Amino acid sequence: MNEQLKLLIELQALDSVILSTRIKIDTIPSSISSQEGPLRSAEAAYENAKQKQSALEKKKKDRERDIEDINEKIKKLKSRTSEVKTNKEYQAQLKEIETAEKDLRIAEDEILSIMESMEESSKLLKVENGRISEERAKIGEIKKELEKKASIFEQEVKKLKKSRKLIVGRIESDIYNQYVIILKAHRGIAVVEARDEICLGCNIHIPPQMFVELKKNEEIVHCPQCRRILYYVVPEGGREQQEAGPQKTSAARESD
Numbered sequence: 001m002n003e004q005l006k007l008l009i010e011l012q013a014l015d016s017v018i019l020s021t022r023i024k025i026d027t028i029p030s031s032i033s034s035q036e037g038p039l040r041s042a043e044a045a046y047e048n049a050k051q052k053q054s055a056l057e058k059k060k061k062d063r064e065r066d067i068e069d070i071n072e073k074i075k076k077l078k079s080r081t082s083e084v085k086t087n088k089e090y091q092a093q094l095k096e097i098e099t100a101e102k103d104l105r106i107a108e109d110e111i112l113s114i115m116e117s118m119e120e121s122s123k124l125l126k127v128e129n130g131r132i133s134e135e136r137a138k139i140g141e142i143k144k145e146l147e148k149k150a151s152i153f154e155q156e157v158k159k160l161k162k163s164r165k166l167i168v169g170r171i172e173s174d175i176y177n178q179y180v181i182i183l184k185a186h187r188g189i190a191v192v193e194a195r196d197e198i199c200l201g202c203n204i205h206i207p208p209q210m211f212v213e214l215k216k217n218e219e220i221v222h223c224p225q226c227r228r229i230l231y232y233v234v235p236e237g238g239r240e241q242q243e244a245g246p247q248k249t250s251a252a253r254e255s256d
Contacts, residue, residue: 001217001231004175008220009231011167011179012191018160019188025153028146035142039135046128053121060114063107070104175220182228192223194230202226 077097084090168176182190192201197211204225206214214221215232223230 002219004172005217005220005229005231007167007171008175008179008191008229011164011171012189014160014164014167015183015188015190018157018164021153021157021160025150025157028150031146032139032143036139039132039139042128042131042135046125046132049121049124049128053118053125056114056118056121060111060118063111063114067104067107067111070100070107074100074104179229186226186228189228191229191231193233194223195233199223199226199228199230201228206230 074097077093077100081090081093081097084093171179179190186201189201192199194200194206194211194214197206197208198204199206201223202225204223206224210221210224213219214230217232221230222228
């Protein structure tokens with residue numbers, strides 16, 4: 001097999017692994033985010049309970065002011081009772097005091113109801129706050145594990161890049177430049193297998209004579225359509241003793 005072609009096949013195999021590993025690293029933030037649903041739900045429930053608690057506290061203060069005003073009104077009404085001169089005025093005064101005292105009882109009952117609601121709301125706040133702590137702890141563990149994986153992936157990429165550098169150093173510069181251009185144009189797949197007169201990169205039919213020459217793996221041959229670099233893998237049991245390149249990934253079989 002042509003030495004440059006062999007190196008290109010090795011380089012493509014390395015670049016495919018580097019690309020797939022980089023994709024794994026890049027998807028880690030979204031993997032963390034996808035696990036945060038229960039936490040967001042707990043935070044929303046806590047915020048709703050907090051707002052309800054604040055509204056109850058305001059309502060309680062408003063009723064407390066109402067009670068103060070009613071008590072002041074009753075006090076004034078009772079203090080003026082001795083000033084009433086007629087029975088009619090006295091009855092009217094008593095009626096007004098009775099109405100005020102009724103309003104007072106209603107306000108006091110409302111205060112009790114509000115306080116009961118506040119107690120329930122306070123319990124709910126504690127529950128949701130506890131749930132937030134639990135979910136944050138879970139996310140923390142998940143994040144730690146995923147960040148550990150990311151670190152391992154990064155180390156793998158560093159090692160692969162070192163190997164890549166050694167291979168690139170052995171490839172002729174003009175051939176490598178062509179490889180890079182094709183790599184960028186075709187989503188990270190520049191070198192593909194040709195099989196049964198078909199380019200497995202774009203699925204175009206390769207002319208018979210071209211395929212005959214390609215099967216020798218003696219020169220750098222480009223697909224007439226997608227321009228990817230082609231190589232031939234000798235079938236198991238075949239008579240030809242060509243060196244077999246790495247099996248092509250499923251990504252390389254996608255049509256452009």
